[in-house]
Amino acid sequence: MVQAVCVLQFKAPDTKSAPLLVACFLSQEDDINKTTDLQENGSKYLPAYILPGQVIIFKKFPLNSHEKIDNAAFESELSKKLPRNNAGTQHDVRSMLEKIWKDVLGIHAAHEDDDFFDLGATSLHIAHLTVKIRQTLGKFISLQNLYNNSRFGKTVQFIESVKDGEATKKIAVIERLKTDSCVTGDILPSDGSTSTATGTEEAHIFLTGATGFLGSYFLKHLSSTVAIESRIICLIRSRNDLSANARLREAFRKYGLWDGKVEEHISVVDGDLATHHFGLADE
Numbered sequence: 001m002v003q004a005v006c007v008l009q010f011k012a013p014d015t016k017s018a019p020l021l022v023a024c025f026l027s028q029e030d031d032i033n034k035t036t037d038l039q040e041n042g043s044k045y046l047p048a049y050i051l052p053g054q055v056i057i058f059k060k061f062p063l064n065s066h067e068k069i070d071n072a073a074f075e076s077e078l079s080k081k082l083p084r085n086n087a088g089t090q091h092d093v094r095s096m097l098e099k100i101w102k103d104v105l106g107i108h109a110a111h112e113d114d115d116f117f118d119l120g121a122t123s124l125h126i127a128h129l130t131v132k133i134r135q136t137l138g139k140f141i142s143l144q145n146l147y148n149n150s151r152f153g154k155t156v157q158f159i160e161s162v163k164d165g166e167a168t169k170k171i172a173v174i175e176r177l178k179t180d181s182c183v184t185g186d187i188l189p190s191d192g193s194t195s196t197a198t199g200t201e202e203a204h205i206f207l208t209g210a211t212g213f214l215g216s217y218f219l220k221h222l223s224s225t226v227a228i229e230s231r232i233i234c235l236i237r238s239r240n241d242l243s244a245n246a247r248l249r250e251a252f253r254k255y256g257l258w259d260g261k262v263e264e265h266i267s268v269v270d271g272d273l274a275t276h277h278f279g280l281a282d283e
Helices: 032-045 071-081 090-105 123-137 143-148 152-161 166-180 213-223 244-254
Strands: 002-010 020-027 054-058 204-208 231-236 266-270
Touching: 054 071, 090 123, 090 152, 123 143, 143 213, 204 213, 213 231, 213 244, 231 244, 244 266
Parallel strands: 020 054, 204 231, 231 266
Antiparallel strands: 002 020
16 A cells, blocks of 8 residues: 655756656565566656656665755665666667567567667567666656667667767657647638548648658558548658659658558558658659
8 A cells, every 4th residue: 555655857867867757666575577667657657758657666765854854864775775777878779779679579589780670579579678677777868769779789879879868858749749739719720611530531631741750640640530432642752762652651651650552542642841842743
């Protein structure tokens, strides 16, 4: 039975790792499984950036003569209870990250050039990996950062490059994006007309940015919800080595979204958003 709870930001002394969000609770039941259950349940309801990295059980909180928490004694005891984490050297980061890969993917070893996706990872594995990295190394790494650094050696280098305080900056960005996403109701087409899509009517949808992280997921969702007769026109710029169609397939495979059926509603147009008429002919 939990008798009291406190959550605090804690930075262990003599370490270079970022401050860690720690949840401490008072209980006479010294059950380590309880901490795992709390973290797993919390991950269902809380965003990753406010989920405690560690959950610590106390049988008794240290108190001062005024029956209040003795901060110095509390931090000293907390430091002893937290797992040892010397994240300041590349060797430690590498060994701890390898353990995370083993736990998440069920593999025996991780090598420098191993790619997370080649080993069978999905977007759910990536989400699990970000939580494990934050809990173990005290580093806040975004999903996009991991997609861009999916090889083991690259992930180690990127984690090493993340400075203390990076989590705070990320949270500020997330909050700003949430504010920016609130669109006012007075934004209408220039002719003042409005329409409501029902999902059962034939429609033609023009989409850009389909090869990016957000665009790929949006296109995947859109292609599974539109009517059978509908078409989604995707503007994608080809590269010297890849056609527009090949770039879309590459992006979907990269994010673990490809199932062979996604092209049923999609027509890819080779063009450039930055050029006149998107680089398309006038007709």
